[in-house]
Amino acid sequence: MVQRQIPRPSELLELMKFKKIDLDPKRRRLSSALTIEDLRTIAKRRTPAAAFDYTDGAAEREISMRRSVEAFEDIEFHPSILNDVSSVDTTTQILGGSSAQPFGIAPTGFTRLMQTEGEIAGASAAGEAGIPFTLSTLGTTSIEHVKEANPLGRNWFQLYVMRQREISYGLVERAAEAGFDTLFFTVDTPVAGARLRDSRNGFSIPPQLSLGTVVNAIPRPWWWWDFLTTAKLEFASLSETGGTVGELLNSAMDPSIDFEDLAEIRKMWPGKFAVKGVQTLEDAKKLADLGVDAVVLSNHGGRQLDRAPVPFHLLPEVSREIGKDVEIILDTGIRSGADIVAAIALGADFTMIGRAYLYGLMAGGKEGVDRTIEILASQVEQTMKLLQVPTLADLGPQHVTQLSRLTRLGEEESRPRVL
Template sequence: MPVERQLPNPAELRELLSFKKPDLHPRRRRLNAALTIEDLRKIAKRRTPRAAFDYTDGAADAEISLSRARQAFRDIEFHPSILRDVSRVDTSTTVFGGPSSLPFGIAPTGFTRLMQTEGEVAGAGAAGAAGIPFCLSTLGTTSIEDVRAANPTGRNWFQLYVMRERDISFGLVERAARAGFDTLLFTVDTPVAGARLRDKRNGFSIPPQLTASTIANAIPRPWWWWDFLTTAKLEFASLSTTGGTVGELLNSAMDPSISFADLDVIRSIWPGKIVVKGVQSVADSVELAERGVDGIILSNHGGRQLDRAPVPFHLLPSVVREVGPDFEVAVDTGIMHGADIVASIAMGASFTLVGRAYLYGLMGGGRAGVDRMIDILREEIVRTMQLLQVNSLADLTPEHVTQLTRLVPRDSAGRAASTLEAP
């Protein structure tokens, strides 16, 4: 039969033609339009000069480690349950002796106020409001005390590099303890700086240097330069050394002779939890557990140190199996979606850290951008858990995830391995 037609009903037309009231606040409008971390990355790229953006976005050498880490999370197959009541989902957890409302915290990042002038104050404030930990870097651009002031009742962690001048490192540990920071991340993957080629090509340095190229790149981003030129001088809040590229600064400050003896000394003067960050093998994980540290973070420094390093997410199941369920193992590198976090917890991680995602939000909109980053990941975590039909993080198990394999290891003779460890 032919479809019967009629003249449009004016009342129905009015309903169809009702327009959403436009948001005239530019920052709120662009952040509300960001539905993913990748959306925040695109906003950050538009709003930030190339050298600063590339410092965040880039990695070492050919950036293979970072690419593989992100690909590893894409190569996940989830296995949902059915017919579970998931009207309520609990995303809270306990990590390194304290609570977190979500299974991720903000990772330590250096030079942060160069990305956006609110810097660590925005990160610490947003973390405190969300009930998640914030970690300040040794190379941070906000002081230990000012981070505590920005997050007075939340969990603050401090990331420590052991430097050639040991007294500087010891002094930072003591300051963080006095300020009430509860966890120290002892970083072990930076005896020297990785080859940050984007930074070298961009002439990235602290403080930033004005050249014809940087000025030309800044012309369409006057807001960034206005913030930079009208706020406090950009410098390290915990160190007096400035001037030079990132690699030059790291190589002048860090000590390639760092050893387990240094870990023992730091443990003797730090009153809180001590966690070793930058672990990249099962053997080292087991040794650290036997030495009695409070936890480890499987990390290749976001791909910014040794290129072609192990993928932390791939390493996670083997490490958890060997150290046992009572030893806390966190993971970072490559996380761009809440599903990445859910998969990590399912595979045995106690916790995760996000660095680039945080900085994309910061560059995209200061404190409001960091809040939006947390909201995006929270929504993705909750939705993924509901679709997997689990009610809490404790309900996640390795049976919920398969790590699909692209790269197959070969033995010393160049033959493909005949057997692989189960993920």
């Protein structure tokens, strides 16, 4: 029989350890976020539907985005044993410089519409964390202001080649003059993808006040206050900013760009040169033969061609074929530090985060971006320790098995360790 007794008051007092209440609501909500999904939940609650859906959505049925996320879920880790991981080293070298983490911030368009601090928050947070920040051609902060926000850190610039070539050439020159060290030549956006959430929301630049947007704004007055009381949106390239997102993209993009354009821009650029949006092994090989510094395996976050290849599935064969000749960066689908570790193990030299960064931005501005980086960095370190690998260089294909929900009909399975 269990013997029971009345607890003494002194014993009860020992158990009553109340956490001090943080009176700062932003700090309180951000500290409660333990994962990127937690930040997404906060972001959705605090951001008007049109702006949130622009970030959260993808093209058509959003199959590419969903598959890209699922690809990271469908892995199995294989830990080593009896290795000293009392401390682990997450630093890495990429594109001629160092990064404190194996991830950087990807280029995102219309960023100040997500939250008014926009690229300034991203660039300054990245600089403080010692990771690279990438400014989009369709960013809402100028090249020069990003440099001011991140004067000592690594800034990269993502380039769309536009119908008016002189605009693109001018951006290349400005980025070089501002000391950006890498150019990302983007090849997966000849025209805008069919982003149906944006069409259904009537999402435009600048946002238009309608009955729907007014009703949606009622529980989110802080967003509209920030938007209406801060500087007018300013794009890195476009002088004409009116219309839907699709109309803006289609007016700026040029479906006729080819390898001659790549060669022309490359001649102009003095720093490292990467090509973003590579989706086949054959194209990756061709670019490696041309001597580019890096290829970025990406389906644009699923925002362009729906049912495009999953970059994480493509990674092992690209790494085997050209990994010794060119650096490989992976973009799309990353939602945790474990995803980043898996990508490095299967041959990526570096990874980039887009939506994860924007969820943090929408959840709490610059502090929210800090929290995104903090969460991912902590998860990278924890995963490395649990795998018992002290450095990123110690990671390899032996640590990860890709499990696939998809099989190609009429084709023998060619990827090793895929179940």
